[in-house]
Amino acid sequence: MIQELLMTAAGAGAGAVAYVGAAARVVKQYERGVVFRFGRLRGEVRKPGFTMIVPGMDRLHKVNMQIVTMPVPAQEGITRDNVTVRVDAVVYFRVVDAAEALVRVEDYKFAVSQMAQTSLRSIIGKSDLDDLLSNREKLNQGLELMLDSPAIGWGVQIDRVEIKDVSLPETMKRSMARQAEADRERRARLINADAELQASKKLAEAAHQMADAPSALQLRLLQTVMAVAAEKNSTLVLPIPVELLRFLERAAPPPGQPERAGAGQEGQAARAAQEARAAAWASVPPTGAEAGVPPGDAYLTGRADASGAIEDLTGTSVEPAPREEPA
Incomplete structure (x- = not known):
């Protein structure tokens, strides 16, 4: 009798352990559990930690509540100013209502991806090329609003949308x-x-x-x-002041006039030579070649100097006729 009781207790204990093993579930910190009993949503969403379900009747679905980073494939479109571009983006979203994310939409990740591609093509057609290149912050906000409106009904919240690259021809x-x-x-x-x-x-x-x-x-x-x-150059370039050139220009005689005698000893020697030549002309009488010429015309033609040569008034030397020696 005792042996049968012990066997019954052991069997009940084994059955309880098997039941607990089949009913026990662990929900992680970043997850939420949604229970369906016979296909119907059962109670509230299970919190993180240890939880129990009815085996055979309940089915527990775990939903990840972390932020999901989803790249949007590059979309080719024509801007409002008729420029063909390829634009790709990235979407950051997370589930805020686990039950709605499972009930409202079949696959919320695929739904968000398709909606992001469609909205990106719409943004490309409504924007100019300059806006895509320089005013991305405004476009990001507009794209986020276009995605967030339907996503709220799916239990999904769009945190951020960024346009990554714009490819041009x-x-x-x-x-x-x-x-x-x-x-x-x-x-x-x-x-x-x-x-x-x-x-x-x-x-x-x-x-x-x-x-x-x-x-x-x-x-x-x-x-x-x-x-x-x-600079240690072999050639030294000495600049001449402009004032010195102007001084030399003022000192030079005008064109068509004889140059003036220089100052100093050269000028004095030239003036002395001119005075001696004038005295010699005045002291020498007319030559024999001028015997038949009137006195007035003789001075206009020229006078003989001490060497016997005749110099005219312009300074050109003329050879005279030989003089007759006195008897």
Whole structure:
């Protein structure tokens, strides 16, 4: 009798252990459990931890509540300004209601993926190329609103949508590169012109300052010579001030006029030679070749100097006729 009781207790214990093993479930921290009894939703969603179900009648479905990162395949479309582009994006979403995600839609991940592709193509057709390239934040917000509206009814919440890349045709890339290059060149020219204007103003102020102090120009010349000599070149280039060239230009005689005698010893020697020549002309009488010429015409033709040569008024030497020796 006791033996039968022990066997019955052992069998009941084994059956209880088997029942507990079949009914026990563990729900992880990032999951939620949804129980269906005979196909109908049963009670509330099971929290993380240990839970029990009725074997054979209940079926437990675990739903992941983590944020899902889903890439959206590249979609090719034509923008509002008739440019063909390929755009791909990424969607971040998570399940906020496990029961709704299982009951409302067959496969919520596939549904979100298809809805994201459709919304991305719609955004491409409604936007300009400049918006796709420079105003992505606004497009991301619009795409997020388009996805979030139907996803709320599925128990899914869209956290964020980002446009990753916009692929352009090669011809469009070259056109945009030329446009950017032209714009940068324009800005560079404006900057250079502004720099030249400022430099000219400073140079004008420096010129007025040097005009008041001429020694400043000489100091600047010496600084330039020192800067050139510091390069250790075999050829030294010495700049000539513009004022020196203007001085030489003022000292030169005008075209068509004889040059003036130089100052100093050379000028004095030239003046002395001219005075001696004039005295010699006045002291020598007319030559024999001028015997039959009136006195007035003789001085216009020329006079003989001490050597017997005749010099006319223009300084050209003329050989006279030989003089007769006195008896």
